[in-house]
Amino acid sequence: MTHALGCTEEDLRRLAGARSFERGLGYLAAVSRLEIGDEAITATVDGTDAYEVELTEDEDSGLTGWCDCPYGREGNFCKHCVAVGLAVLRQAESVPQQRSAAASRTRLLDGWLESRTREELLALVREQLSDDRDLRRRLELRAAAAGEDTGIVRERVLSLLDTRPFARYGYVEYADAHAYGRQAAEAVTALRALTADGRSADAVEVAREALRALGRTYGEIDDSDGLIGDVATRLAEAHLDACRTARPDPVETAEWLVRYLLSEVNDATDIDLFDYREILGEPGLARARALVVAAWRANPKGWAEKYLMERLLKADGDSVDALVEVHAADLAPNGHTHLVIARELEAAGRPGEALEWAERGLRETASEWGPDSNLVAFVCERYERADRLADVVAVRRNLLRARPSLAAYQHLRTAAGAAGTWQSVERTGALEVLKAVAQPKKGRWYDGSLLVDALMDDNDLQPAWQAATDGCADERQWLALADRIRDRRPADALSVYLRWIEPLRKQTGDSTYERLAELLLSARACQRTLGTEAEFATYLAALRADQKRKRKLMAILDQHGL
Template identity: 80%
Template sequence: MTHALAFTEEDLRRLAGARSFERGVGYVSVVSRLEIGGETTTATVDGTDAYEIELTEDEDGRLSGWCDCPYGREGNFCKHCVAVGLAVLEQAGSAPQQRSAAASRTRLLDDWLESRTREELAALMREQLAVDRGLRRRLELRAATAGDDSAIVRERILSLLDTRPFARHGYVEYADAHAYGQQAAEAVAALRALTAGGRAADAVEVAREALRTLGRTYGEIDDSDGLIGDVATGLAEAHLEACLSSRPDPVEAAEWLVRHLLDEENGITDIDLFDYREVLGEPGMTRAREMVVAAWRINPKAWTEKYLMERLLKADGGSVDALVAVHAADLDPNGHTHLVIARELEGAGRKAEALEWAERGLREAESERGPDDELVAFVCDRYTRAGRLADVVTVRRDLLGVRPSLTAYQHLRTAARTAGTWEGAERAGALGVLRASDLPVKGRWYGGSVLVDALMDDADVEAAWQAAADGYADQQQWLALADRIRDEQPADALTVYLRWIEPLRTETGDRTYERVAELLLSARACHRTLGTEAEFAAYLAALRADQKRKRKLIATLDQHGL
């Protein structure tokens, strides 16, 4: 059944967004090989490269698009899709006829193929295979998986994972990763076909080698879209399916699995040892445990060994003490491992020991890297629950002294207010820490002090202004202060705005010009409040005269009504 177009130009704009839609308008003239089918329209658009586009209308008339440009491969309705959609709309009147013709061609081809003899179809296929290497490779693999030659199957599957045909300078770039991923995905289908065809034992061996091959080459691929990661997951699943079907020797399978998991190059496959419980049985799981424990004892600080030990203990219902011992063998210098231990102990109902470990983490954390923010929050939360508000203040005060920041100041303020000790000595001491953590520097552009931020956060604008005058503020902080006082102290704010306009006179660039316009608008608001608009008009005229050669700046000022 043929039908008219169900989508409109507005649908294209909605799917693409205003920016991509406007850019797509400029590509309509380079749309070629446009074929309007029953539900699918295909075309080529000549952009940076020649891109292939496919637009599809579902049964409800909803439109979707696919393009092999980088933006389109991310799942976006790109400018090339817009161009093809617009080209189709230009032919809306003839769309029913084109769709009818496409349906007729399909029926004609089907009837013709069905009328050919077996010999004629084989000759036709051989003719096509001579010019389509991709099709030849896929059919060779299907033939091999249906036959008995394991060597050919292995060679064909591993060739699908070979990155060399797609690598430029030894690396598969983003533009080529999609094509490589599509080819590599055929290896997963072939492995599953082997298992389904009663050759699961062969599939196990080839899958192992395929996993090893992809693990070695993954670092040479730009997998920003995660396509190759999906292939790796598929290979792992195909391997497990083959193992469940063939039932390999459990001890040998366990040894392969643990060696595979301990190999850092195989992290992409994301295999979980415990998915193989049924395959390994008790003999295999026992051997796996032996190997993991031995590996961890040799290298207790290695991430993989530590993770596998933790996984073993949790899966087997091991003691909390054993799990604590695994974590305690490699304590992070920021105290995060102490937090992990504390949570495990607390989950086991050992709250006092949990708090002791967390407190130890605070004491042992290196000043440059710790303590971990989550660890601090954990301790403070437990102190608060116990009514130890003064201890919360102490922890927050110590942290401010180690790492002065606005966040640390805010946390201390909250804790001290809860304890009723903020106003007075506590606040004065905190501000003293911030003042001592920086040196006053007049006229600084960047790197303003936390002191000014803290005073503004306290809404103590007068003190913040004084700190800025003492040299603790950068440009952004001065301007933030000026914005705060503009209504009540327009003269002081005006001084700030004019001060920061002056150095911009010697700079160029769109961002600079926008900044000048923003500052002039703020200055004008001050003059209006002061009733000195004539003075601003004279200043602006002088500035425009001085900067008249910067045509983009003058145009920017005009756009802002200056």
């Protein structure tokens, strides 16, 4: 049945999703300050922070919810909205009366305010300002924006962006970032008010200072939710809108823009030089081009200089050769830049030159991690299209020799398989490469060998077992081998399981106990195949007697029927 809220618990579940709905059930007791108005329902829900929630209903869209928690600000019907909806449904019978009462209060308040004199209303506002610091601050800012003294607005805007009141240890932590973001957002309101009041030129200047101020401190804020980044974007939009109205000097504007975009304070915003195309006109764009080219030639490896130069060339439709020149001035050691160049050339209809650059990238790779995997794929795909399968094999073979890995072995196997040379030629050489590095290497994430991994990947289990027996396997590999041979060679697999059970007898912890149970189950399966279950029963009884003080282990063994 649909309640006075206009929805049911099932509707809340549908809006929020099963997970958020279930979590919302746990927040029902955290709902406070619930107020059912004639148009909206508001409440506070105590979670990681005290979150403000608003539910509204519309004939077309139905129930919608807003919450200032991180998930809610992304437009989701969050667990806090669910909690408020559930709280309202718990008192559904009284909702119509509460709404009617709210509407009556609104009409009464409107009528009373309209009957007050100007002096009485001023007195009322002043009374509220003395008790509500946030309201006072907002109105002070609006008054300054409507006044003549731009200095007051500038000072107030910069104070709103000052992180010091929120930085406990010189850094605005996550818990304080939301409050700072709400305050900083008022700076955007002030700038837009300046423009709306016919003072767009002032808004341009103040916005520039605001962007620099926020950019200088952005790195000292935990902006995990992106709230401050959103404020920075809105500041940039306010600056752009003010420029559209004020029409500042195009050359001076170009100079400011390029300086700003090349500076470190630009990290917080996403300003695009060409969003200002209309404002700059040809004189401003010409000046911007000259400054960008000069900056890039002075520092061709600078990220900002390189990005702006690339953006300039693409926007102006310059030749691909100019773009190649920009990228070629700073080639990445792993060949990624060669790949960027190759893709630009291929898109320009020059596939031969594209492949030459990609091949050059493979030759010139100087990274200890080898060439960019996408670069390798690019070259190999072009070779395959041209039916140059032997060249694909050569690339994959060289990579395996230079930096042996299971992935490199697999890629070579695939390439040589397509060329028909894997079993006849390439596999023997590839395994020789892996044998040369078969002994454990210090610093690897496990102590096994690539040789065992490759042989198991080939499902060549007898050579893999022999390599492991020769000392080239770690626990992971031994157990993987045991699992693979258990049905055909149960005695060998059993010896592996029993060997790795022993060290676990001296360890504690839930994960250890689960691992021990898993190995015992594998050992029992082997002895069933061998027909020696009685031996396993004796072994298990002795283990339980030895480990009987570990009550959690005993419980886990019982759960697994051991």
